[in-house]
């Protein structure tokens with residue numbers, strides 16, 4: 686029962702993660718005002734919280750309620766999944782810092798570097814790849 690509940694939390698966190706990131710992609714523009722950055726920073730904060738929900742539920746599945754830690758730890762596909770998650774986290778640092786910094790800017794309009802949009806797109810792409818690795822490893826594919 687706990688297992689099913691934690692799996693649901695893992696999925697719910699994921700839904701929030703993807704929707705907030707898609708919203709960021711929609712909100713970000715080549716030139717933005719501090720007010721618009723405040724909105725983006727808020728969405729980005731919810732994005733951060735959702736990644737913590739996914740992580741906490743993931744760790745619980747791994748070490749507490751799942752199929753036993755070694756079932757996952759022994760699978761290289763699981764390690765690739767975790768590495769991609771870490772990569773998404775690292776990629777998100779630059780946009781987060783940029784949004785927070787410009788919330789309080791004195792300029793009326795601030796230019797947004799094109800790489801911010803690219804980073805969000807790469808994050809979205811990686812988040813769409815991770816579930817494929819997840820379903821494989823949860824079935825034991827790739828275990829030795």
Ligand code: HEM
Nearest residue numbers: 739740743744746747751752757770812815816819820823
């Ligand atoms: C964006 C990041 C993530 C995505 C998209 C994701 C996606 C998924 C999906 C779709 C499943 C279900 C697989 C299935 O039951 O067939 C799953 C299961 C699982 N996830 Fe994640 N996950 C992410 C991050 C994490 C992290 C960070 C951890 C660990 C720290 C983790 C640990 C697990 C574990 C242990 C399972 C297996 C549960 C089971 O055996 O039923 N996940 N994940």
